[in-house]
Amino acid sequence: xxxxxxxxxxxxxxxxxxxxxxxxxxxxxxxxxxxxxxxxxxxxxxxxxxxxxxxxxxxxxxxxxxxxxxxxxxxxxxxxxxxxxxxxxxxxxxxxxxxxxxxxxxxxxxxxxxxxxxxxxxxxxxxxxxxxxxxxxxxxxxxxxxxxxxxxxxxxxxx
Numbered sequence: 001x002x003x004x005x006x007x008x009x010x011x012x013x014x015x016x017x018x019x020x021x022x023x024x025x026x027x028x029x030x031x032x033x034x035x036x037x038x039x040x041x042x043x044x045x046x047x048x049x050x051x052x053x054x055x056x057x058x059x060x061x062x063x064x065x066x067x068x069x070x071x072x073x074x075x076x077x078x079x080x081x082x083x084x085x086x087x088x089x090x091x092x093x094x095x096x097x098x099x100x101x102x103x104x105x106x107x108x109x110x111x112x113x114x115x116x117x118x119x120x121x122x123x124x125x126x127x128x129x130x131x132x133x134x135x136x137x138x139x140x141x142x143x144x145x146x147x148x149x150x151x152x153x154x155x156x157x158x159x
Contacts, residue, residue: 058134059107064096065140075144082145089141090133103131 055063112132
């Protein structure tokens with residue numbers, strides 16, 4: 001499937017654009033501009049270390065949690081079954097970061113190496129081809145879909 005995308009001029013509202021690709025398929029792209037952002041900043045993978053807008057947790061500019069996605073939902077009250085919802089949200093954030101190239105940034109790779117060395121000290125932890133979910137994502141998802149106060153989080157950070 002061929003996807004066509006158009007650059008969108010800066011505005012403070014949501015703009016819905018329809019494009020007709022080579023096979024006459026209709027494609028909808030929705031881009032939300034926020035004050036102080038340009039369209040090129042939204043596509044950045046966060047590899048520019050001089051960018052002052054770069055999140056120190058996910059190393060993306062802007063932070064992957066800054067522009068709320070519709071799939072994130074509005075949250076729920078604390079419940080033990082929220083763990084399944086959190087797992088799905090982590091997977092969606094993982095994919096978003098994969099698409100932005102965040103897993104290959106030098107800052108992220110250094111952080112992953114540091115955490116791998118730290119967690120290997122404890123021989124009970126086995127890590128196989130996983131990525132570190134950033135604290136900005138963990139905090140947002142846990143805030144929206146919390147566990148009951150009587151149950152602590154297990155400390156999952158590898159996905």
